[in-house]
Amino acid sequence: MDEKRTGGKTLAGDAYAAIRQKIRSGEFRPGERLRFADLQALCGMSVTPVREALARLTAEGFTTVDDHRGYSVASLSLEELRDVTAARQLCEGEALRLSVSRGDAAWEGRVLATHHMLALIPQGRDDLPSVMREDWEERHAAFHAALISACGSPVLLEICEKLFSRADRYRRLSVSLDGAARDVAGEHRMLMERALARDAEGAAAALREHYGRTAAALEAFFAA
Incomplete structure (x- = not known):
């Protein structure tokens, strides 16, 4: 049973x-072994x-x-990249298509509001343009979640x-x-724009292309 703290968390x-953020930021690198003593010190808590x-x-x-090395940061691989990209294109593409078809005025408002907040700030940090801003990533996640939020399937949204x-x-x-x-x-x-224009197929195609461009840039990285 989880050890409780104030506020029910x-x-x-x-x-x-804490550990996830270190992995996401790259401070814990792919393949790096994670020692319990170090993680306890990082988190300030028991094992x-x-x-x-x-x-x-x-x-x-x-x-x-x-069994022998314990926990390590998961490695990045071209195979996983392709698998995750294809799964996202399939699942999120369908979720977006359904949302565009079923979404009401409240859904339109969520899409407009989250896009507005996302567009207000740049993706990269001012001091390190090649590093993603954390607040941009939060707004980015909110925008993509809003796009598919009216699909009508809690299971699909969880996936x-x-x-x-x-x-x-x-x-x-x-x-x-580079x-x-x-x-x-x-x-x-x-x-x-395609979502709000109720172009379900066009929006889904744009989403698949959006994810495909990210994958294409990384394909070249892994090939090198």
Whole structure:
């Protein structure tokens, strides 16, 4: 059972968030071994919540566990990139198509509002343009979630959320690649415009292309 803290949250949840952020930011590198003592010091808590956090991270694909080496940060691979991209194009493309067909005025408002917030700030940090801003990523996730929020299937939304999370490290890596510059803001604007124009097939096609461009930049990276 999780160790409770003030506000009904759990220590395991805090440990999960802290370790996941280190992985997402690249401070814990792909393949790096994760030692319990180091993680306990990072999180400032006992081994039990840290172990629970690692179990959750492993289930989500951020870490792996080996009988001999223990826990490590999951490696990045071309095979996983292709698999995750194809799954996202299939699942999120269908979720968007359904949302465009079924969405009401409240859905339109969510799409407009989240796109407006996303467009207000740049993707890269001012001091390090090749590093993704955390607030941009939060708004980016909110925009993509809003686009598919009217699909009518809680199960499909759960699958899409997990795939979005699974693609996180690849998305961050794509921002740092030389020559990977593209009009991401324009791609998001097109998604919004096609969705609000009730062009279900066009919006789904734009989303598949949007994810495909990220994958294409990373394909070249892995090939090199």
